[in-house]
Every structure is written in C-alpha cells, then in structure tokens.
Amino acid sequence: MSWTRLDLGVGVIALGSLDQLWDGIEGLVDVVEVEPQTLWETRFGGGKVISPEPLAWLRSCGRPLLAHGVGYPVGGMTAPDPEGVLASAASARDLDAVHWSEHLAFNVAGDAHAGFLLPPVQTPEAVAAAVRHIHAYQDAHDRPFLVETPTNYLQPVPGDLSDGEYVAAIAEGADCGILLDLHNIWTNERNGRQSVEEFLSLIPLERVWEVHLAGGFETDGYYLDAHVGPIEPELLALAARVVPTLPRVRAVIYEAVPASLAEQGVAGLREVLTAMHRIVDGPAVAAPPRHAAPVRVPLGDHGPAGAAQVGTAEREAELVAYTTRSSDELSTPDSGATLMRALTDEARLSLLVRTHPDVLGRLLTVLGREQTETVLTDFLAASPASLWTDAQGDAFAEWLTRRADLTTALTAYDR
Numbered sequence: 001m002s003w004t005r006l007d008l009g010v011g012v013i014a015l016g017s018l019d020q021l022w023d024g025i026e027g028l029v030d031v032v033e034v035e036p037q038t039l040w041e042t043r044f045g046g047g048k049v050i051s052p053e054p055l056a057w058l059r060s061c062g063r064p065l066l067a068h069g070v071g072y073p074v075g076g077m078t079a080p081d082p083e084g085v086l087a088s089a090a091s092a093r094d095l096d097a098v099h100w101s102e103h104l105a106f107n108v109a110g111d112a113h114a115g116f117l118l119p120p121v122q123t124p125e126a127v128a129a130a131v132r133h134i135h136a137y138q139d140a141h142d143r144p145f146l147v148e149t150p151t152n153y154l155q156p157v158p159g160d161l162s163d164g165e166y167v168a169a170i171a172e173g174a175d176c177g178i179l180l181d182l183h184n185i186w187t188n189e190r191n192g193r194q195s196v197e198e199f200l201s202l203i204p205l206e207r208v209w210e211v212h213l214a215g216g217f218e219t220d221g222y223y224l225d226a227h228v229g230p231i232e233p234e235l236l237a238l239a240a241r242v243v244p245t246l247p248r249v250r251a252v253i254y255e256a257v258p259a260s261l262a263e264q265g266v267a268g269l270r271e272v273l274t275a276m277h278r279i280v281d282g283p284a285v286a287a288p289p290r291h292a293a294p295v296r297v298p299l300g301d302h303g304p305a306g307a308a309q310v311g312t313a314e315r316e317a318e319l320v321a322y323t324t325r326s327s328d329e330l331s332t333p334d335s336g337a338t339l340m341r342a343l344t345d346e347a348r349l350s351l352l353v354r355t356h357p358d359v360l361g362r363l364l365t366v367l368g369r370e371q372t373e374t375v376l377t378d379f380l381a382a383s384p385a386s387l388w389t390d391a392q393g394d395a396f397a398e399w400l401t402r403r404a405d406l407t408t409a410l411t412a413y414d415r
Contacts, residue, residue, distance in 0.1 A: 001144055008251035010276045016258035024266030028273035031064045033253050036091035037071035048087035067097035074133035075120035076106025077313045089140035101146035101179045109316040115385030116344040119152035122166040125312045134174035146177035151184040151225040153336035163194040164202025177209040190223040201291035208246045214255040222339055228260045230272050240279050245287040325381035355393025366413045
C-alpha cells in the first residue's frame, strides 16, 4: 500500500445537518467520512444497505469517501456479527471508500448487547481476539482497514497492557492501520489514564493513516468525548505537534454530532476547518523514536480453560451487565463505570425519543419528570439493550404491555 502523505487532506464526518451547510464549507473539505450504519435503510431482514437518497448525495459531493463503522467493533472477545461485517464491507464498496475503519471497543459480551461502545479489556487474550476480528474485516474487503484508538473512562487495571501497548500489539499483529483519535487519547489523559506523549511513544506512527479531532466538555469530574463544539485550542496545539510527525497519515477528520454541526453553522465550521488546514499544510518533521520495543503477543490458542481468557470475557460481561442495569455488581468499583452507565442510559433512551415521542410526552404529563425517570430506569433494567433504534423501540413497546399501571394511567389521560 502506497500513497502520498496527506493525499486526502482535511475532512468532516457526514452526519445530519452537513448537507444543509455544505455550500458554505465545501471549499474547505477535501474528503468526507461516512458512518454507514447510521444511514442503513433497513437493519433487519437482510436489508442492511445505505439508503439511496444519502448515498446519492454523498456521491454527488465529488470528494473521496471514507467508511467508519459504528456498529460492529473489533475490541471484544465476542466476534462481531458476520452478517454485520459483510454488510459493512458492502457499504464500503457502495461508497467506493478509499479506506474503512472500526472501533477498538466492544458492544457485545456473549449474547448480551451493551447498547453503547464500551472500552476494551486490554489483556493479551483480547489482543488475539481483536486480531482475529480484524482479519474477518480484511477478508471481506480489500481496501486498507484501520482501527480507532479508544476512549476509556475506567482507571487502568494493574497487569493489563497499557493503552499504547494494546493498540500497537493489535495493529502490528493484524497488519492494519491506526485511526489515531487525538481527542480520544487526550480525553484519556485528562481522565487519569496514560499520557498522550507516552501513548504516542509506544505505537508505530507509520501505521497512523488517519487522525480524528473533536470537541467535548467537563461533567461530574470527567472530560467527555462528546463530539460537541469546536476543537479546543489545547487540542489544536497538540495536533499541530503530532500530525507533522506522522509519516503516512492521509486524512485529518473533524467529528461533531448533528446538533453541534447545526449550532456551529457555516461560520463556526469554516473556522474549525481553516484551523485544521493550517495544521495539515505545515511541513513534516522526523518522528521521535519509540520508547520501547513492540509488544509481541502470541496469537494462537490460549487454552480452553485458561484463567486469563475466562477473566477477560467475564470482565466484559460484568461491564455490560452493569452499564445496562441488569446488575449492580462490580468486582472493582470505578466511578468511570458509573459514568458509562449514565451514558448508556442516555444512548438507549435517545432511541425511544425517535420511536415513542408521544408516549414519552404523555408519561411526562401524567407522572411528572421525577416519576417518569424512575419508570424509564425500570425499563432499562428490565429490557435488553440494543444499538439499533427499531430493536430498542420494540423492547419498550413490549415492556409497556407488561406494565398495567402505566397502560391504565395513559388510557385515562387519553380520555
């Protein structure tokens, strides 16, 4: 694989609101990154394809396209759904994506779905599993494949690989690229994990083929990777130091949720993209040497009853159970897990806003905010989580049929 450094330039994630702002920013956008799963027309019954209307708009932009997966991450012990991998590959082909990527995170543990991207358990067993999962993606499509450096709100676990060691071992074991999300690893440092400098000293910088930048905010003692607002000056300064040291980087992409894109408007986005161009247009410099030899992790069988392997899967299952409220038990209490539970709640309930806005509005009118929050927490604890809107909406509808008290209250209100 060969290309010219920064041949793709500066780009933005194609989420809602981008088409409405496009005319005012297109002169500053060299490449567009697409999250195919957010545009799929049907998520069940084999119809996992990008909807024709957004696909036509993306093709009309006249820009190179990248595919960035958000549904079938590669960082867990449980393999991503093979049909989801094949559908993601098909979407990357439909986009004629220059390269494609997925998260070093997990959202499934055994049969349990998290409804949210959770941080990886950074053991050698998890590295070996991630390499296998990446190979499945590479076998499904021949374009270069990258893994995104994860956000992690948990504190480091003694005995696990460090953040940099974990990413390096996977990228080298799978022979894939790295999507260096600078906002993610800066977030990790701010929340007490490995410093950005140490992280970068441990990974193979020649495998960094894409960079993400974003905005965030502070809440409850944590800095969140929220993709809200412009890029903070400190992060821009960090990017200005790091990007010139990446010998094979192709693109630098700005991430923001649709509401943030709309709020910033054309003027705000032009300011962000102009700052990114100043970074990309700077001269390349020699990368600093790595601080340590690459971590070599055996990728073979770790034994059917190996304590470490069982422990990795168990830790993933415990985190899924806790964040989805099917359990209140954590073997190692961590306030970061409590934060992730709240974020998972928010993600799952946001899906209900799309499928049951009228019911939620009536509940608020009949019960008030505090009691409605209690009711919705009951739903979250009693029902399986899902990343998909339809599945979470169906689970809510089914749960409501078992709550005669709510059905009675809503029926009385309707009268």
